[in-house]
Every structure is written in C-alpha cells, then in structure tokens.
Amino acid sequence: MRRYLKSPLRLILAGLIGAGGAAVLGLAGAYQYLRPSLPDVSAIKDIRLQVPLRVFSRDGRLIAQFGEQRRIPLSFEAIPSQMINAVLAAEDDRFFQHGGVDYPGLARAVIRHLLSGNKAEGGSTITMQLARGVFLSPEKSYRRKMVEIFTTLRIEQELTKQEILALYLNKMFLGQRAYGIGAAAEVYYGKAVDQLTLPEIAVIAGTFRLPSRDNPVANAELARQRRSYVLRRMREKEFITQAEYESALNAPVESKLHGPAVEVEAPYIAEMVRADLFNRLGADAYTAGYEVITTVDSRLQHAAVKALRGALLDYDQRHGYRGPAGRVPLPSGAREKEWSQALEEYAVRGGLEPAVVIATEEKSAVAYSRNGGRINLGWSAISWARSPLPDGSVGPQLQRAADVLAVGDIIYVAQEVSGNWRMVQVPEAQGAFVAMDPQDGGIAALTGGFDYFASNYNRAVQAKRQPGSSFKPFLYSAALDQGFTPASIVNDAPLVIEDAALEGSWRPQNNSREFRGPMRLREALVRSRNLVSIRVMNSLGPAYATQFISRFGFPEDSLPRNLSLALGTAQVSPLEMASAYSVFANGGFRIEPYFIQRIIDTNGKVEFEAQPKFACADCVQPTPAETEGGTTNLLDAPITTATNDETRWGGRTYLQEKFLAPQVLSPQNDYLITDMMADVVKRGTAVRALQLKRGDIAGKTGTTNDRRDAWFCGFNSSLVGTAWVGFDQERSLGPGEEGSRTALPMWIYFMSEALKGVPEQKRTAPPGLVSMRISADTGLAARPGDPNAIFETFMAGHLPPQAEVDTALPGDEDEENKEKDDSLF
Numbered sequence: 171m172r173r174y175l176k177s178p179l180r181l182i183l184a185g186l187i188g189a190g191g192a193a194v195l196g197l198a199g200a201y202q203y204l205r206p207s208l209p210d211v212s213a214i215k216d217i218r219l220q221v222p223l224r225v226f227s228r229d230g231r232l233i234a235q236f237g238e239q240r241r242i243p244l245s246f247e248a249i250p251s252q253m254i255n256a257v258l259a260a261e262d263d264r265f266f267q268h269g270g271v272d273y274p275g276l277a278r279a280v281i282r283h284l285l286s287g288n289k290a291e292g293g294s295t296i297t298m299q300l301a302r303g304v305f306l307s308p309e310k311s312y313r314r315k316m317v318e319i320f321t322t323l324r325i326e327q328e329l330t331k332q333e334i335l336a337l338y339l340n341k342m343f344l345g346q347r348a349y350g351i352g353a354a355a356e357v358y359y360g361k362a363v364d365q366l367t368l369p370e371i372a373v374i375a376g377t378f379r380l381p382s383r384d385n386p387v388a389n390a391e392l393a394r395q396r397r398s399y400v401l402r403r404m405r406e407k408e409f410i411t412q413a414e415y416e417s418a419l420n421a422p423v424e425s426k427l428h429g430p431a432v433e434v435e436a437p438y439i440a441e442m443v444r445a446d447l448f449n450r451l452g453a454d455a456y457t458a459g460y461e462v463i464t465t466v467d468s469r470l471q472h473a474a475v476k477a478l479r480g481a482l483l484d485y486d487q488r489h490g491y492r493g494p495a496g497r498v499p500l501p502s503g504a505r506e507k508e509w510s511q512a513l514e515e516y517a518v519r520g521g522l523e524p525a526v527v528i529a530t531e532e533k534s535a536v537a538y539s540r541n542g543g544r545i546n547l548g549w550s551a552i553s554w555a556r557s558p559l560p561d562g563s564v565g566p567q568l569q570r571a572a573d574v575l576a577v578g579d580i581i582y583v584a585q586e587v588s589g590n591w592r593m594v595q596v597p598e599a600q601g602a603f604v605a606m607d608p609q610d611g612g613i614a615a616l617t618g619g620f621d622y623f624a625s626n627y628n629r630a631v632q633a634k635r636q637p638g639s640s641f642k643p644f645l646y647s648a649a650l651d652q653g654f655t656p657a658s659i660v661n662d663a664p665l666v667i668e669d670a671a672l673e674g675s676w677r678p679q680n681n682s683r684e685f686r687g688p689m690r691l692r693e694a695l696v697r698s699r700n701l702v703s704i705r706v707m708n709s710l711g712p713a714y715a716t717q718f719i720s721r722f723g724f725p726e727d728s729l730p731r732n733l734s735l736a737l738g739t740a741q742v743s744p745l746e747m748a749s750a751y752s753v754f755a756n757g758g759f760r761i762e763p764y765f766i767q768r769i770i771d772t773n774g775k776v777e778f779e780a781q782p783k784f785a786c787a788d789c790v791q792p793t794p795a796e797t798e799g800g801t802t803n804l805l806d807a808p809i810t811t812a813t814n815d816e817t818r819w820g821g822r823t824y825l826q827e828k829f830l831a832p833q834v835l836s837p838q839n840d841y842l843i844t845d846m847m848a849d850v851v852k853r854g855t856a857v858r859a860l861q862l863k864r865g866d867i868a869g870k871t872g873t874t875n876d877r878r879d880a881w882f883c884g885f886n887s888s889l890v891g892t893a894w895v896g897f898d899q900e901r902s903l904g905p906g907e908e909g910s911r912t913a914l915p916m917w918i919y920f921m922s923e924a925l926k927g928v929p930e931q932k933r934t935a936p937p938g939l940v941s942m943r944i945s946a947d948t949g950l951a952a953r954p955g956d957p958n959a960i961f962e963t964f965m966a967g968h969l970p971p972q973a974e975v976d977t978a979l980p981g982d983e984d985e986e987n988k989e990k991d992d993s994l995f
Contacts, residue, residue, distance in 0.1 A: 470923075
C-alpha cells in the first residue's frame with residue numbers, strides 16, 4: 171500500500187519538476203526568440219521624455235510653452251510623498267517588494283484570460299506599465315505580453331526603484347495632452363504638484379488607468395468615482411486618516427482646463443523664438459525640453475502691451491462708435507445661463523471682455539460678462555459712443571443710452587483702475603511698439619499688434635511702412651557730416667521739382683501748408699519742415715545721402731535714390747527704426763538687435779549664449795604707444811589680462827575688438843543731432859513728452875502722406891522706444907491724427923513706467939565741440955549787443971563767420987531770381 175502511495179507521489183513530483191523544467195526551457199526559448207525585439211540596455215538607460223519648449227523673460231518669468239505633449243519633469247525628491255502613496259495605492263501597492271513582475275497577480279490575470287477568452291490587460295505592475303507605455307505598441311497579444319515581461323525585467327535590472335517610479339510619474343499620459351503628474355497638476359488645477367490638495371492628488375492618481383476617459387475634464391463623474399477608489403485604497407493602506415478620507419471624499423471635482431502659468435504677455439516675441447528654434451533644431455525644438463531665456467524684461471513688456479492698447483483705444487474712441495459686435499435675441503426673463511450662452515462665440519480681445527446688454531436706462535445700462543458678472547455702465551462710460559462721420563469726425567452728442575445700446579447687443583467692456591467699467595470697442599487701427607537696449611541691441615519689450623490671437627501678424631517686425639519725418643534725423647546727421655551746422659540757414663519756401671525718378675513735377679508741402687522762409691537747421695528739425703529737408707537732401711545728393719544713411723543699418727538698396735527720401739519714403743519696420751535710433755542713443759555705434767539671450771538643454775547645459783557687440787566709447791583698446799610707455803592721459807599701469815574677453819590697463823577695462831560695435835558716427839555728430847532732437851521734445855512737435863519731467867530724452871515724430879502712418883521714435887542713453895500706429899490695409903488715420911497725437915502717447919505711456927525711479931542720464935559734450943553766441947535770425951556769429959543772440963554748439967572747424975552789417979538773409983532774393991529759388995535752392 172505504501173509503495174502504491176509513493177508511486178503516484180513520485181509521479182506527481184516528477185511531473186511538476188518536468189513541467190517546471192519545460193516552463194524554464196520554454197521561457198528560455200521564448201527569451202531567445204524575442205530577444206531581437208527587446209530594447210537594448212542603452213535605450214533603457216537613456217529614455218527621453220518629450221518635454222516642450224519653454225520661453226522665459228530675462229527675469230525668469232514664463233512667456234510661452236510649445237509642444238504637443240505638455241510635460242513638467244520632476245526629480246524623485248521633488249515629488250510629494252502623498253502623490254507617491256496615492257499612485258502606489260491605486261496602481262501597485264507592492265511596487266517596492268516585487269522584482270518588476272507580480273507573479274500572483276499575473277497568474278490571476280492569466281486565469282481570467284483563459285476563462286473569459288478576453289485579452290484585456292491585467293496583473294500589470296508599475297514597471298510593466300512603464301515598459302508598455304515607453305517601448306511597446308498598444309497591440310494586445312500573448313506575444314506582446316511576453317515582450318512586456320522581459321522588458322520589465324531588464325528595466326528592473328538597469329534602474330533603481332526610485333528611478334523607475336520617477337520615470338513612470340513623469341512619462342505616463344494622463345489625459346488632455348498632459349504627460350506626467352507635473353503637467354497634469356497644471357492642466358487640471360493650474361498648480362504645481364507640491365500645491366495640490368489631497369482630493370486633487372487622488373484625482374490625478376486615478377487617471378493612470380484610463381486617462382482619456384477618467385480625467386475630470388472629459389468626465390467629472392467618472393473622475394469622482396476613480397477618486398473615491400484611490401482614497402479608499404489610501405485609507406486601507408493607512409496612508410491617510412479617517413478624517414482626511416471623509417473630507418477628501420466630499421470635496422467637489424473641478425472640471426476646468428488650465429493653461430500653462432504664463433506670467434508675461436509677449437506672444438509676438440514667443441513666436442519669434444519658436445520660429446528661430448525650429449530653424450535651428452527642426453521638430454526637436456518642441457520635444458527636447460529646451461528653455462530659452464530672452465532679453466525681454468517682464469516689467470517693460472507689460473508696460474509696452476498696456477501702452478499700445480491704451481493708445482489704440484484712445485484713438486478709436488476719438489472716431490466714434492461703429493456699432494455692437496453682434497446681436498442676440500434674449501428671451502423674456504433670461505438669466506445668467508442664457509446670458510452666458512449668448513457670449514459663447516465671442517472671445518476676449520486684447521484684454522477687452524465681451525458682454526451682452528441686459529437692460530438700458532435713460533443715462534446708463536446694465537451688461538453681463540463671463541468674468542465680470544453683472545456690470546453697471548454709467549453715462550461717462552457710454553456717452554463717448556457718438557456716430558462716426560465720413561471725414562473722420564463724430565456726430566452729435568448722445569442724449570440717452572438707448573441711442574446706441576439695446577438689450578441683446580454684444581459689446582466689449584474694460585475695467586478701469588478705479589474698478590468702474592466702461593464700454594469700448596476692439597480697434598480697427600493697429601500698432602506696434604519696440605523697446606531696445608541701445609548699448610547691445612537686446613530687445614527689452616516688443617508687441618506687434620492689439621491682440622496676437624486675433625491676428626498673429628507681427629507689425630513690429632514684418633510691417634514695412636514709410637517712417638515720414640521720423641526719418642529726418644538720419645538725413646540731418648548726413649548734413650552735419652558734410653559741413654552743415656545746427657545754425658545753417660535753409661529756406662522753407664515753395665519749390666517745384668522736376669525729377670525723372672519721381673515721374674514728373676513734384677510740389678512737396680509742409681504738413682501745415684505754411685512756409686516760414688529762411689530758418690536754421692535746428693529749427694527746421696524741431697518744426698519738422700519738409701521743404702527744408704528736401705533742400706538739404708538736394709545739397710547732399712541722393713547718392714551720398716543713401717550711402718551715409720545705410721550706416722544706421724538700413725540696406726542701401728532699400729532706400730529710394732531720389733529727393734523723396736528726405737520725407738521718409740523708405741519702407742522700414744518699427745524694429746529697424748528702433749535699431750537705427752539706437753545709434754543716436756549710444757553715442758554713434760551700430761548695434762544688432764537680438765532677443766535670445768541663451769538656450770539651455772534639459773540637463774541645464776547652456777547650448778547657446780548670445781555674444782552681442784557693445785557700444786562703448788571707453789572700451790576701445792589702448793594704442794601700442796600707450797601700452798609701451800608713450801604719452802597718455804591714463805594712469806601709468808601695466809597691462810593685465812583679466813579674461814579672454816577683456817583687458818585691464820591703466821585702471822580701465824577694454825573689451826576685445828570682437829565684442830565692440832562699429833562706430834558709424836563721430837561723437838561730435840552724434841551729440842549735435844541728439845541735442846537737436848532733445849529740442850523736438852522741449853519745444854517742438856513732441857512737446858507732450860515734457861509731462862515725463864525729464865531732461866534726458868530726445869526723439870522725433872513722424873507722419874506720412876495722408877496721415878496713413880503715425881510714428882514716434884524716442885530715447886535716452888539707456889532705452890530706445892519706437893511707436894507706430896496705422897491700418898493694415900493702408901488708409902488715412904483721419905484729420906489731426908499725426909505722430910504727435912497718435913503715436914507719441916504710446917511712447918509716453920511706456921516711458922512713464924520704464925523710466926520710473928531711473929536717474930536722469932544727461933550726456934556730456936565730447937571734445938571737439940565749441941559753444942558760441944549766434945544771431946537767431948542769420949545763424950552767424952552774433953554781434954555785441956545783439957538782442958536776438960542765442961547759444962549754439964558747433965564742431966570745431968565749422969564755426970559760422972562774424973555777421974556783417976549788410977548781411978542779407980538767404981532766400982531774400984529779388985523777384986527776378988524767385989522762380990529759380992522755387993525750383994530748388
């Protein structure tokens with residue numbers, strides 16, 4: 171009997187051993203068969219996360235993020251312990267005990283598969299999910315399951331548990347384009363991971379199973395159910411207390427998408443960065459996790475956006491109300507639900523809120539906006555909305571709110587600093603503003619339109635428009651280079667030009683249609699006299715003028731080679747004008763604009779660092795004679811090399827030549843033309859800028875023919891700003907809309923913020939200049955006792971002669987020479 175019992179036991183034992191051996195041999199054979207399709211060790215160690223391109227201001231604030239996959243990688247140490255507990259409780263509570271494959275769980279899943287015939291997933295550990303998500307296709311088959319197991323075992327061999335878990339939490343898709351818990355926290359709650367509450371952590375942990383279905387935006391009820399499961403599992407594992415469990419269980423489920431926490435509104439700059447990175451790196455720019463630090467100053471960028479929008483709204487309001495953006499029928503007794511539905515098709519534009527009118531009174535109205543709720547519009551907020559007239563003026567004053575508003579009108583509103591709301595409209599005119607550091611060309615602020623998301627056309631860079639009189643300083647600088655002085659007398663009188671290049675006779679006019687006769691060059695720039703500029707251009711000759719003006723960075727072949735250039739008929743962008751004006755601001759050096767300071771890869775390595783050339787008159791290298799003991803006005807001291815980029819000698823620092831911007835204007839020329847533009851602000855066409863109460867600013871207004879473009883370019887030694895206003899489809903801005911009224915306010919709004927708390931930086935005159943008394947009438951050296959004598963500054967060698975008693979004013983020709991003078995000089 172015992173022998174009979176022993177025999178079956180031996181048989182069973184032998185069968186088990188044989189089955190085990192066969193299984194081992196089978197697994198070994200399967201491994202050898204599947205080995206070519208397994209990822210190699212290096213691939214496992216070098217799993218790359220697709221991290222989006224992120225763009226920052228120079229002070230570290232987020233401007234934009236680009237990339238299909240939103241991801242914010244976190245180190246294991248940066249992941250909150252409660253998030254780890256929630257994921258382990260929901261997905262794999264034995265993660266730190268098993269070797270990657272949970273064999274009991276896998277066996278149960280196999281039995282379910284055999285009984286049901288269903289190849290659905292089951293028994294997957296976190297490592298197996300990672301293997302499947304990183305290396306394998308979504309195919310469901312026994313072969314793929316074997317590949318998954320072998321890949322899992324390899325991952326467990328090559329990575330620590332902490333590395334595996336960190337990769338899982340950063341890599342896995344969690345719905346709504348969010349990959350990893352960092353992006354999920356931002357997408358679903360607009361927070362960083364370490365700011366999440368327990369209910370929010372449980373919601374995110376619950377999305378790992380079926381992220382497209384169980385996320386709170388796709389289905390808030392399913393997300394609540396998954397959250398309940400995660401919280402129950404956390405309570406069972408004693409990761410949370412009973413009180414925490416009950417409180418989290420009753421919390422509401424938020425179902426709203428959040429964008430990246432953009433801190434700086436600079437979409438035009440962001441697009442410039444995106445295009446630049448794509449040209450450098452191709453599609454990798456969007457997935458390799460680069461961080462781009464721009465030259466943009468977040469405070470100045472905010473000021474630029476606010477200045478442009480404010481100037482365009484002011485302009486728009488001057489020209490009347492064009493009517494509501496739309497009309498919707500509102501049923502009697504409509505409430506917030508119906509009001510919200512009426513606004514669904516209308517987006518926020520440039521910070522302006524769409525609103526629906528829900529009631530009107532005699533001198534007021536009530537509207538509803540999604541962000542403001544019910545808002546009251548007083549008479550001062552409505553009464554500006556007079557009807558526009560064809561000539562650009564506005565119709566009669568309104569008598570009651572119903573003259574322009576009716577229930578169901580879709581309007582736009584804006585909240586003032588006081589908290590009151592006012593009715594506005596999205597401007598039809600457009601604008602651009604560029605602010606630049608004139609010392610190295612770094613773009614400190616740039617906006618290319620009222621609302622990037624309504625029109626991504628970047629007018630700061632792409633729009634080529636005529637600059638009008640804001641171009642005159644370049645011509646006057648050329649004149650100073652050829653012996654003209656600020657006191658040179660030129661006739662402001664009618665003329666007729668016969669020029670084949672201009673296709674017939676040309677009779678240019680001043681904007682005022684007035685003529686002031688002979689006047690000094692300084693006054694001509696201050697008063698922006700067109701006819702003086704044309705006479706100066708004729709004296710220089712178009713060939714010389716275009717060659718000289720190209721020094722400021724304008725391509726010579728883009729400048730008209732005829733007398734119309736004197737009135738600013740070249741086609742230029744606001745960025746080009748800001749760059750050119752930087753030459754005046756920095757003492758005569760040509761700098762190149764740039765907007766990318768550095769590019770950093772995911773490992774923190776600097777892949778690119780800008781090396782701009784600097785405008786620095788004091789950084790010129792000492793001459794050999796100076797360094798070899800020759801006569802010098804510097805302190806006697808030996809040369810010592812401080813770095814590869816600079817040299818110290820005589821107590822001063824000199825940049826290497828490769829970092830020095832080329833000097834294109836003499837210091838004397840630059841000082842004089844800047845001084846003349848300072849008078850444009852003090853008593854000329856830009857006198858409104860005196861409200862800044864600064865003595866260190868200069869600039870020039872510009873208005874083109876038929877007032878199609880309005881400009882102001884202004885600066886001090888630390889900042890250049892260029893403002894432009896016009897229509898994309900060129901047409902007149904209307905009567906009275908000139909640079910001084912339309913563009914200058916934008917510049918003033920910006921500079922009032924940009925220069926707040928910045929000390930005045932008055933420029934000192936360089937050697938080679940002489941100040942002397944002249945006659946304000948003749949421009950000649952003043953005679954003793956001349957009541958009209960004023961001080962003027964000249965380059966040495968270009969002083970005016972002494973006035974004679976019988977000196978006649980240029981332009982006082984007799985009648986027989988008048989026609990000749992009208993033709994030109």
